[in-house]
Amino acid sequence: VIVKDFAGSIMGRLSDVFKTAIKEAFPSVSVTLVLTEATNPKFGDYQCNSAMGISAALKAQGTSKKPSEVAAEIVAKLPPCPLIEKTEIPPAGFINVYLNDQFIAKQCGEISRNGIKLPSIESRRVIVDFSSPNIAKEMHVGHLRSTIIGDAISRLFEAVGFDVLRLNHIGDWGTQFGMLIAHLFDEFPNFQKETPAIGDLQTFYKASKKRFDEDEEFKKRAYQCVVKLQNKEPEFIKAWTSICDVSRNSNNAVYDKLDIKLTERGESYYQERMGAIVKELTDRSFLREEEGRHLMFPTGCDIPLTVVKSDGGYTYDTSDLAALKNRLNEEKGDWLIYVVDAGQSLHFDTIFAAGRDLKWYDEAVKRVEHVGFGLVLGEDKKKFKTRSGDTVRLQDLLEEGVKRSEEKLKEKGRDKEMTVEELTTARDAVAYGGIKYADLSHTRTQDYVFSYDRMLDDKGNTAVYLLYAYARIRSIVRQSGVSEEEMEKYAAANELLPLGHVKELKLAKQVLKMSDVILQVLDTLMLHTLCDYLYTLSTTFTEFYSECYVVEKSEGSSKVNMNRLLLAHITANTMETALKILGIRPVPKM
Numbered sequence: 001v002i003v004k005d006f007a008g009s010i011m012g013r014l015s016d017v018f019k020t021a022i023k024e025a026f027p028s029v030s031v032t033l034v035l036t037e038a039t040n041p042k043f044g045d046y047q048c049n050s051a052m053g054i055s056a057a058l059k060a061q062g063t064s065k066k067p068s069e070v071a072a073e074i075v076a077k078l079p080p081c082p083l084i085e086k087t088e089i090p091p092a093g094f095i096n097v098y099l100n101d102q103f104i105a106k107q108c109g110e111i112s113r114n115g116i117k118l119p120s121i122e123s124r125r126v127i128v129d130f131s132s133p134n135i136a137k138e139m140h141v142g143h144l145r146s147t148i149i150g151d152a153i154s155r156l157f158e159a160v161g162f163d164v165l166r167l168n169h170i171g172d173w174g175t176q177f178g179m180l181i182a183h184l185f186d187e188f189p190n191f192q193k194e195t196p197a198i199g200d201l202q203t204f205y206k207a208s209k210k211r212f213d214e215d216e217e218f219k220k221r222a223y224q225c226v227v228k229l230q231n232k233e234p235e236f237i238k239a240w241t242s243i244c245d246v247s248r249n250s251n252n253a254v255y256d257k258l259d260i261k262l263t264e265r266g267e268s269y270y271q272e273r274m275g276a277i278v279k280e281l282t283d284r285s286f287l288r289e290e291e292g293r294h295l296m297f298p299t300g301c302d303i304p305l306t307v308v309k310s311d312g313g314y315t316y317d318t319s320d321l322a323a324l325k326n327r328l329n330e331e332k333g334d335w336l337i338y339v340v341d342a343g344q345s346l347h348f349d350t351i352f353a354a355g356r357d358l359k360w361y362d363e364a365v366k367r368v369e370h371v372g373f374g375l376v377l378g379e380d381k382k383k384f385k386t387r388s389g390d391t392v393r394l395q396d397l398l399e400e401g402v403k404r405s406e407e408k409l410k411e412k413g414r415d416k417e418m419t420v421e422e423l424t425t426a427r428d429a430v431a432y433g434g435i436k437y438a439d440l441s442h443t444r445t446q447d448y449v450f451s452y453d454r455m456l457d458d459k460g461n462t463a464v465y466l467l468y469a470y471a472r473i474r475s476i477v478r479q480s481g482v483s484e485e486e487m488e489k490y491a492a493a494n495e496l497l498p499l500g501h502v503k504e505l506k507l508a509k510q511v512l513k514m515s516d517v518i519l520q521v522l523d524t525l526m527l528h529t530l531c532d533y534l535y536t537l538s539t540t541f542t543e544f545y546s547e548c549y550v551v552e553k554s555e556g557s558s559k560v561n562m563n564r565l566l567l568a569h570i571t572a573n574t575m576e577t578a579l580k581i582l583g584i585r586p587v588p589k590m
């Protein structure tokens with residue numbers, strides 16, 4: 001990402017001044033800047049750890065200088081910077097950086113007037129391929145992970161102003177449609193006139209598969225259906241459409257509940273384009289024939305792509321080659337993302353290598369990547385399944401979550417303090433938020449254990465905890481009796497939001513870190529970093545609130561500390577921004 005204005009990003013602004021100072025002090029060495037948050041307040045707020053590397057580089061050039069000397073020379077060249085109160089150099093040669101309180105007060109004042117400003121980043125056209133279930137097979141938890149992660153990544157991009165195309169690359173084409181269509185003809189001969197009442201596609205799929213395996217006659221018919229579908233005979237297209245509709249309706253029910261927007265563009269969309277791809281690869285001599293199959297061997301890959309099968313048909317590889325080219329050339333994507341389980345990483349490595357060999361894109365200007373993720377496991381640490389060993393239907397999974405979330409809220413007697421409507425809102429926010437957060441708060445690349453008890457726990461790093469924390473801050477602000485307008489007026493009249501108490505400062509610094517976290521996640525696409533941030537933000541608020549009164553009561557009268565009130569207010573706003581990026585609905589009352 002190209003940052004145009006670091007705005008509130010402290011790391012960004014500090015790295016700018018440190019880079020300048022290092023370049024001035026040591027023009028002969030090139031090292032990457034090492035700047036981190038301090039792990040302990042003893043070491044200030046941030047630390048620059050570049051002096052050791054520079055000292056080693058100088059040694060290689062024949063100059064000997066201790067890291068602490070290097071550090072001192074860097075500090076001497078630091079341009080004036082309003083962020084920095086002071087620096088300290090311990091003997092090992094770190095540079096400890098302390099933030100200036102005035103700067104913090106100014107930033108917080110700014111946020112209380114204009115809201116949290118995310119860094120301004122050069123706009124990119126990003127194409128995010130996510131969810132992407134296969135028709136006729138029920139969407140499973142693997143697709144749920146892709147859906148949740150892909151949606152959060154898209155929301156993050158949208159939050160920084162990118163142009164995002166969210167694509168659902170559903171598996172809606174292929175030979176399995178032959179048997180489905182043949183079965184449809186037998187079971188719902190009226191399908192042209194009325195929507196077939198298939199109900200559950202998985203059962204329908206199983207039944208047709210059974211016939212396909214056991215009945216030679218049926219098998220033959222199924223093959224004929226594939227040919228006729230490929231020739232686009234109207235009756236067959238109609239049958240195919242009916243089947244896709246059933247699947248689309250059940251998927252959309254899941255997307256609606258989870259507030260997820262997607263543009264459907266399945267494998268069938270690339271049918272026409274696949275012919276052109278095969279022609280291009282043939283003309284450019286990229287294909288090799290082996291036992292009737294046409295293969296491509298991309299540079300550095302162990303397994304070739306099967307571009308044309310021996311029966312002349314296309315494959316998953318062919319459709320992904322066509323999709324890649326389409327997204328680069330026709331859609332003009334600058335950044336292509338495929339949110340698909342880690343099991344498919346070899347497939348994507350090979351597809352991307354092919355794209356590079358074909359010079360479809362230049363890695364220096366475009367970013368094309370597979371954003372993989374681990375498995376969803378059951379509490380027995382095995383692949384997540386129902387008791388009978390079937391794939392868990394996502395609809396059932398969501399319904400169960402909602403049921404348990406309502407039970408929990410009632411257990412706590414929350415239903416007595418809320419209207420029916422408020423309860424429903426809270427219940428759904430907890431259930432869907434819980435499922436999303438459980439996924440996002442785990443390191444994406446690792447497997448995670450799906451547990452309702454864990455995700456609905458109101459202690460620890462969970463959505464419920466955060467939603468309560470958020471609602472609590474909103475209620476503190478509401479109960480102060482100060483209106484939004486009064487807060488706005490106060491913020492407008494006071495440029496600075498002066499903070500003195502250590503816990504106030506600690507909370508303010510945590511609020512200010514939001515921009516840095518956003519920048520970091522934009523690069524790594526690791527959303528658990530944002531979850532961790534959010535969790536720390538709310539525990540830091542708790543620390544603040546237990547020591548600092550927002551409303552001070554003495555002898556019957558009470559006085560609102562406006563600076564603290566505003567600090568609480570911007571904390572809640574920051575939480576709201578982060579929750580929304582994660583796709584979680586914050587509720588003002590819980």
Ligand code: ARG
Binds near residue numbers: 132320
């Ligand atoms: N439908 C595939 C599956 O369920 C995932 C598709 C991912 N996207 C892609 N462009 N290959 O395994």
